[in-house]
Amino acid sequence: MTAIELWDLTLKEIKDKISAPAYNQWFKPTMVGHIDGSTLVVLCEDEMQRNWLEARYTSLVSEIAYEIDNNFENVLFILHEKSGFLN
Template sequence: MIDNNKAGQNILNLRKGLSLTQTELSSLVGVSHQAVSKWEQGDCLPDIGVLLKLGQVFGKSVEELLLGDSVSGGSASDKIVSPPIELPDEVWTEALDHIQTRISPPSFNTWFKGTKGRQLGETYCVYSPSRFAAEWLYHRYSDLIVPVLEDITGTSGLKVEFCSTGVWDINRKD
């Protein structure tokens, strides 16, 4: 039988490990912040569709979320493998400053908080804390990110890849 309190504690640890608020996590998976609070308190469990989304956000299986097989003993940030480069760089810091003025604060905090970037040769890599967030940035914000990076770097036709920390080449925007 699944222990609601243990599952809730796992979700709490993973959320805090990614430095997300309950509101930010709720936005990522399409539920209310109250629902996240109820999970974390052990009052109930997420629906299966939401569990799948949580798994994408945290890079965990449903089993790991519910049973804590590889969650116990640390936070999510302890489990994420960093890319083999030093992040962030000045270009990404400047890009974030520009992007922050063009979107709402809740959207910026949800999707851009915790991101990093680095130019590697002719490609600029945007790193997100999870695969789900990287895919969201690619699908929803690449039309904003790419021109900002091109303007800052002075590079026309810059190749941009959206990656989750430790996972290479999720999506490419040429």
């Protein structure tokens, strides 16, 4: 499974589990980065988004990704190097 496929499936599950406003604000503007071993790396627009996702949703995202493909146990939210990457 590719990183994009895993993230798309994970997002679909997340969308069913959290409110639409929370999903639209915190998850919709993310992009999948890559897979690093058993870790799914997710790109965030800014530090606030990264911190929020990391503090409040790491467990949920990790659990969902693991349910989809048990090769993935962790998620890592990082900042995308370029500002405004989702214009």
